[in-house]
Every structure is written in C-alpha cells, then in structure tokens.
Amino acid sequence: DYLLNYENIDHDDKLKTYKFNKLNQAYYQEPEKFVVFRTASDFPTLTVMRTPCMMTGNIPSKANIVTNFGALSAKEDSVPRQLKLENKTSYFSGDPVLLNYFPQYLISETQVDAFDIRNNHVDDVTHDYIKKKIKDNDFDFLLTHLLRIDHMGHAYGLHSQTIPDAIDDVDQLIMEIISMIDDDTMLIFEGDHGMTIGGNHGGDTIQETSTALVAYYKKGFMKYKHKNDEIKKVMRSINETQGQILQADLVP
16 A cells, blocks of 8 residues: 555555655556556564565465574575576675575675664665665676665554655665666565554554565566457456455465
C-alpha cells in the first residue's frame, strides 16, 4: 500500500498518505516499464526468516527464530549460488543477516550497524554504495536490504513522522536508481514483511503478511508487447488484479 494509490490500510486516513509519490508518478507515466505484484509473506514474518526465503524460495527452519541476531548459513540452492555457478559477481550492502546466510556468494564492501533501531541514517552508507556501483557499472548482481523504514517502525510506530520521512528517503533512492541504470539492467525491489500499527512484525496478521514486489525495466516488459494471452495471464500485475502471489514462489 505504500507503493500505489490503493486505499486499504486499516481504513487509517493518516497511513493512506504514506506513499512512494515519485514512484507513483513514474508508474502512471510509463506503466509498460513496470510489473507490480501483491505478495503474501509466510508466517513467521521475522526478517531472519523472510530475507533468505526471497533468495531460496524455501522457508528456513523455524529453529532459526532463536538465531535472529546471527542467522545460520543457507545450505539449499539460491539465487546467489546460481549466479556464482555462472561465474557472476554479486555484491551486497545492508542488513548483515543476508551475509550470514550467503557468505560464500556475496561480496560485502560496507559495514552496517543493524542493531541501533533509532539510527535515522542507517541506510546512508548503503545508498552511497549502490549509486557508486551503478555509476561504475561494476556488478552482475547488486543486492541490498534497507533498514530505515523497519527500524523507525520498531522504534516509534507507524504514526510517527519518522515513517513518511523514511518512505520519502527510499522513494528518492528508487528514482535515482531508475535514472542511473542502463537499458540492460533490471531493478527488482520488494518488502520482506509488513508491519502493525505499533511497528512490529512476526505474526500472521494481514498487516504483517501483506507485501509487494516491483520490477522496472527500461525496455519494457513482454506482458505489454506479446499478443499471447497465456503470457499476459502469467505476468499479470497489480493494475490488472487484486490477487496475491506467494513470496516464496518468486524464486525459480
């Protein structure tokens, strides 16, 4: 609901104003360059469970709940592993949880303190790193996990002004990335979980399990160009349906 102008966040008038406004404008100006999905996260909606799931397609062992501050290295197949097998280089900046899961596949050149939830500048180093990598065109796969929106929710709740400020920060970063990437680079971003009004997650409420995925490609997507109805059906997105896809099913 932060992404587009849909009014179904708890019927809370204040939260309805929390939007990626610049992304909205870009989407409605050039919809053929976007695919937007509503996704459903599996319970438990803990970061340590959700982030590896988006790379493996599997739900990690629930034993990992007890290692939330020191995730176990992933043993199963994953997007980073497949890229490594293809001799592709994958870089990462952001929440160290992903590094703990995929240490042999991700190259990290930054340090992020993920434990100070009141740090309003937690993503600054990641923003700078991403933009430098894109400018240098020095990557095959560039992965990040931003923390500011999540941290501000935990620290202050969704009704705090820190939340729309954090949303604006990510909105601006997305637009900078869109302007910087070349025609052969695709941007994919998604939320690993939702959040309650109090700023928490981990449970199975609709507020915690409702997420989204957006893909952006300057050349446009086949779903808009192809006349085959079956392809269009497979690639249907939020502007065509209110249905959800499972977050765990995003990985091939």
